[in-house]
Amino acid sequence: MxxxxxNFINLDAITILYLFGVGxxxxxxxxxxxxxxxxxxxxxxxxxxxxxxxxxxxxxCHKFPKALVGAMKRFKYGQVDVKLGVILGVSAEAGVLxxxxxxxxxxxxxxxxxxxxxxxxxxxxxxxxxxxFVLYDAWKTYKSGNANSEEKAGKLAKWVQSINIPGTMVxxxxxxxxxxxxxxIPLGFATGMMAATIAVGGFxxxxxxxxxxxxxxxxxxxxxxxxxxxMGVGGSLKYALHGMVDIxxxxxxxxxxLFGIQLGAIGTTYVKPFMIKVVMGLIMVIVLFSRGLMVPxxxxxxxLIDKLGDSTISLLKNSSFAIMxxxxxxxxxxxxxxMWQGRQAERLQQATGALEHGKV
Amino acid sequence: MAQSTHRKKPVAAMIVMGIxxxxxYATLLAKQDLINSIFAKGGWYAxxxxxxxxxxxxxxGSFTGSFWTVLGVEASKKKMEVK
Numbered sequence: 231m232x233x234x235x236x237n238f239i240n241l242d243a244i245t246i247l248y249l250f251g252v253g254x255x256x257x258x259x260x261x262x263x264x265x266x267x268x269x270x271x272x273x274x275x276x277x278x279x280x281x282x283x284x285x286x287x288x289x290x291c292h293k294f295p296k297a298l299v300g301a302m303k304r305f306k307y308g309q310v311d312v313k314l315g316v317i318l319g320v321s322a323e324a325g326v327l328x329x330x331x332x333x334x335x336x337x338x339x340x341x342x343x344x345x346x347x348x349x350x351x352x353x354x355x356x357x358x359x360x361x362x363f364v365l366y367d368a369w370k371t372y373k374s375g376n377a378n379s380e381e382k383a384g385k386l387a388k389w390v391q392s393i394n395i396p397g398t399m400v401x402x403x404x405x406x407x408x409x410x411x412x413x414x415i416p417l418g419f420a421t422g423m424m425a426a427t428i429a430v431g432g433f434x435x436x437x438x439x440x441x442x443x444x445x446x447x448x449x450x451x452x453x454x455x456x457x458x459x460x461m462g463v464g465g466s467l468k469y470a471l472h473g474m475v476d477i478x479x480x481x482x483x484x485x486x487x488l489f490g491i492q493l494g495a496i497g498t499t500y501v502k503p504f505m506i507k508v509v510m511g512l513i514m515v516i517v518l519f520s521r522g523l524m525v526p527x528x529x530x531x532x533x534l535i536d537k538l539g540d541s542t543i544s545l546l547k548n549s550s551f552a553i554m555x556x557x558x559x560x561x562x563x564x565x566x567x568x569m570w571q572g573r574q575a576e577r578l579q580q581a582t583g584a585l586e587h588g589k590v
Numbered sequence: 591m592a593q594s595t596h597r598k599k600p601v602a603a604m605i606v607m608g609i610x611x612x613x614x615y616a617t618l619l620a621k622q623d624l625i626n627s628i629f630a631k632g633g634w635y636a637x638x639x640x641x642x643x644x645x646x647x648x649x650x651g652s653f654t655g656s657f658w659t660v661l662g663v664e665a666s667k668k669k670m671e672v673k
Contacts, residue, residue: 238626241619291639295647303655307665463640470629470636477629477639478622481646485615488647488654496658499666576666 238476239279248274249479250486252558253292257487259561261300261494263510264454265432267487268293269517270558272429273551275479284476287469289429291480294462296487301455303495309448311404314439315456317411318418322431322457323464325422333426343531350528352427353521360437361514367441368507377502387444404439404449417442418457425461432458433514440507447506448498490562497565500572505564513561520553604656611650618642 239245252274256267268289275285304310337345371377383391383405395410402409417438425431432454439450469475498506523546529535530543538546618625629638658664 238630241622291643295643295651298644299647299651299654302651466643467636467640470639471632473630473632473635475629475639477625477642478618480639480643481615481618484643484646485650488650489657492651492654492658493663496663496665572666580667 238478241478241482245278246482248278249482253483253486254490255486255558255562256483257296257300257490258494258497258565259490259509259513259558260296260455260458260487261303261491262451262497262565263432263506263513263561264436264451265430265458266513266561267558268429270554271483273554277551280476280479283469284474285479286429287466287474288476288479289483290462290469291466291475291477292483292487294459294466295484296491297455297458297462299488300491300495301452301459303492304452304455304498307452307495307499309452309498310456311402311445311449311453312456313400314402314404314414314443314445315453316460317400317414318421318435318439318453319457319460321415321418322422322425322435322461325419325424325431326426326461326465327422328419329423329426332423340532343528347525347528347532349427350521350525352424354518354525356424356428357433357514357518357521360433361511361518363441364437364507365511365515368504368511371504371507377504381446381503383444384441386442387440390442391444402443402445404445404453405443407444409443413442421457422461425465431461433510436506436510447503451498451506451510452495493569494565497569497572500576501565501568505568509561509564512564513557516557516560517554520550520557523550523553599660600656601660604653604660607649607653607656611646611653614646614649 252267252271256271259266271289271292272282272285275288276282280288301310301315305312333345333348336348340347387405390413391405391407391409393410393413394408395412398410398412399408400411400414401407417435421431421435421438424434432451435454435457436447436450439445439453440447445453466475526535527538527543527546530538628635629642
């Protein structure tokens with residue numbers, strides 16, 4: 231593994247600014263929805279010549295301190311359930327190890343193309359079902375005119391909360407209910423598997439907390455930061471044991487993302503809770519198209535369809551990366567816009583209040 | 591705390607944390623070859639990147655937090671009711 235040291239890239243001002251900028255936007259989105267950024271950062275680093283595993287390792291090493299800062303900030307706003315985060319985080323750690331094992335087996339059997347195809351198919355299937363549902367739910371809330379009202383646990387969450395399995399019940403603040411850890415363990419495990427497969431565990435973790443456990447969106451997205459922290463420390467240590475972390479890359483991305491995550495966390499105090507679902511659902515669905523574009527490339531590499539021309543492959547790869555960047559930028563734009571509008575509305579309300587007070 | 595509209599801005603904290611943060615980054619980039627060669631050794635050296643990440647997140651995290659506050663970007667005064 232030590233020969234990886236030879237693969238440390240040279241850092242120039244442009245590279246540093248690029249990593250800082252992507253870190254900022256990724257941090258902004260993470261501070262708001264609890265995860266995100268990794269799907270752009272990892273391929274982004276690879277495009278700079280960083281070996282794949284080192285890119286994954288360095289991304290993970292910036293993720294856990296970022297998640298820690300974000301979780302502490304949102305804890306101040308009363309949005310974090312530490313107990314739920316730690317319990318889900320520990321089971322997620324097991325999911326990460328299992329997911330990484332599956333990845334290695336697929337890679338050993340079918341090679342890089344097989345592994346990439348598995349990742350892309352997982353992306354497309356999961357993002358289509360979960361992302362589509364999250365977006366549909368947000369749309370339903372918007373159309374119903376109940377965007378301001380209190381979020382209620384759905385049917386599935388109510389059923390989960392009604393099951394009493396003696397000896398396994400734990401009270402969670404976010405749910406204001408007791409839930410069996412026999413439900414939380416598989417959810418954490420799935421979050422970890424997702425993190426090991428598509429690098430964004432939150433795409434499973436946050437919807438699972440909302441729809442399966444019955445947590446409000448704001449608490450689910452804030453608690454996801456605790457899960458990301460627990461998973462990230464373990465994952466970073468695992469990679470660092472083999473000397474795979476490029477600490478320069480991790481810390482430069484962190485420099486940008488700590489500016490972003492603070493802003494994203496502040497943003498959550500101004501928006502209606504369903505906006506978390508809007509941003510998360512939109513990013514998931516757009517990323518789905520990005521990964522979907524790559525499926526024919528991997529199918530052709532495996533010989534399952536006719537070979538593609540070099541120009542077609544390069545067009546598909548570039549379009550896929552551009553769509554991912556677009557997804558992240560759109561998410562950041564919605565967060566900033568919603569925050570701006572929330573601030574303006576609050577200022578207007580304060581000004582009106584002061585004026586009325588003055589009249590009295 | 592959130593009610594006060596004339597809260598003192600944490601300018602001093604921002605400057606101190608900002609200087610420490612810049613010093614940390616300057617050291618990391620100035621000594622990058624040495625740091626990379628030690629951190630890439632693996633084994634017990636694996637703790638070094640983890641400790642580094644915690645140290646940077648503390649100082650840089652405090653700096654970025656004060657930075658937005660000094661700029662006037664703060665959480666909503668009527669804190670979001672989560673439930």
